[in-house]
Amino acid sequence: MRNELDSKDIQILSLLLNNARLSNKEIAAKIEIAQSSTHDRIKKLTQKGYLKGAFAQIDQKKLGLNIEVILAIKLNKQHRAIIADFIEKASQLPGVIQLFHMAGNSDFILHVAVKDSDELRGFILDRLSTLDYIQSTETTMVLHNERVNNIL
Amino acid sequence: MRNELDSKDIQILSLLLNNARLSNKEIAAKIEIAQSSTHDRIKKLTQKGYLKGAFAQIDQKKLGLNIEVILAIKLNKQHRAIIADFIEKASQLPGVIQLFHMAGNSDFILHVAVKDSDELRGFILDRLSTLDYIQSTETTMVLHNERVNNIL
DNA sequence: TATTTCAAACGAATAATTTTTGGTTTATAC
DNA sequence: GTATAAACCAAAAATTATTCGTTTGAAATA
Numbered sequence: 001m002r003n004e005l006d007s008k009d010i011q012i013l014s015l016l017l018n019n020a021r022l023s024n025k026e027i028a029a030k031i032e033i034a035q036s037s038t039h040d041r042i043k044k045l046t047q048k049g050y051l052k053g054a055f056a057q058i059d060q061k062k063l064g065l066n067i068e069v070i071l072a073i074k075l076n077k078q079h080r081a082i083i084a085d086f087i088e089k090a091s092q093l094p095g096v097i098q099l100f101h102m103a104g105n106s107d108f109i110l111h112v113a114v115k116d117s118d119e120l121r122g123f124i125l126d127r128l129s130t131l132d133y134i135q136s137t138e139t140t141m142v143l144h145n146e147r148v149n150n151i152l
Numbered sequence: 153m154r155n156e157l158d159s160k161d162i163q164i165l166s167l168l169l170n171n172a173r174l175s176n177k178e179i180a181a182k183i184e185i186a187q188s189s190t191h192d193r194i195k196k197l198t199q200k201g202y203l204k205g206a207f208a209q210i211d212q213k214k215l216g217l218n219i220e221v222i223l224a225i226k227l228n229k230q231h232r233a234i235i236a237d238f239i240e241k242a243s244q245l246p247g248v249i250q251l252f253h254m255a256g257n258s259d260f261i262l263h264v265a266v267k268d269s270d271e272l273r274g275f276i277l278d279r280l281s282t283l284d285y286i287q288s289t290e291t292t293m294v295l296h297n298e299r300v301n302n303i304l
Numbered sequence: 305t306a307t308t309t310c311a312a313a314c315g316a317a318t319a320a321t322t323t324t325t326g327g328t329t330t331a332t333a334c
Numbered sequence: 335g336t337a338t339a340a341a342c343c344a345a346a347a348a349t350t351a352t353t354c355g356t357t358t359g360a361a362a363t364a
Binding site: 023024025034035039043 | 349350351352353354
């Protein structure tokens with residue numbers, strides 16, 4: 001079995017990275033191999049774990065999510081159990097888009113979208129700061145945010 | 153024409169947000185309306201701009217992208233033209249996953265994946281710092297990163 | 305050089321899904 | 335109560351995905 005990825009595989013990943021809803025046929029046409037071959041490759045890429053899923057992009061503003069922020073969070077302990085607890089809790093907080101566990105000044109960075117400043121206030125004061133291992137949070141507004149995906 | 157979204161629309165968006173490759177049939181089954189109605193709704197959601205696209209998620213480590221960082225960037229000017237220039241340039245830099253334009257201490261935050269520390273060094277010194285309006289950059293390692301998408 | 309091997313590519317048939325269509329029902333405004 | 339538009343449902347048509355047997359091509363071996 002082929003072990004590394006060849007350029008066709010990279011092309012497939014790259015196409016799907018930017019448009020996960022491309023059909024097999026469309027991909028086959030773009031990379032110029034048979035539909036069945038494209039299908040085989042995508043299946044293998046999925047089985048081997050190169051392709052892990054796909055997210056739709058939605059218009060947050062149209063949904064009333066007018067405020068987008070980055071929240072830098074410091075914990076007062078970095079024990080494994082506390083980290084795990086925070087990841088679990090934070091993943092369930094409404095408004096959280098993405099969570100980063102950081103090795104640096106902040107322990108976590110949360111990318112969050114909320115409707116308005118009241119909701120933001122509630123998020124920080126009622127949801128986050130009530131976790132007793134939170135040392136501090138620092139909130140910064142996002143003016144604009146672009147998915148670039150320039151990694152292939 | 154219906155203007156706001158009802159709960160079925162929200163369900164559709166929510167399902168696609170977490171799995172953009174769900175078929176029309178699967179969605180119809182989950183939200184318990186006819187396939188054709190689901191189809192109509194998705195078509196409208198797309199036409200009206202609620203659904204904007206979809207990204208595949210790929211396994212970065214398997215592709216040799218072993219280092220993931222957050223780069224906080226300050227510019228020495230915030231003129232519109234410079235902001236636009238930076239967004240354009242940064243979007244084309246290999247390794248950039250996501251770009252945030254911030255209203256705060258940093259002007260931009262870049263989420264970047266690279267192969268190794270040499271590539272990171274090249275990214276910062278050769279690609280970024282050569283832009284003459286860059287005042288400073290601060291790099292922090294990402295230990296773990298989760299897409300949560302808890303917004304619907 | 306010929307032969308074997310094996311994964312990938314191919315092509316065509318089948319299965320499944322999506323798209324379209326048209327008639328019926330439902331909701332709302334007048 | 336009627337008119338109108340949208341939503342719904344079910345069936346047919348078109349398109350796409352999947353399967354599988356065959357062929358091709360490249361590398362390894364005799």
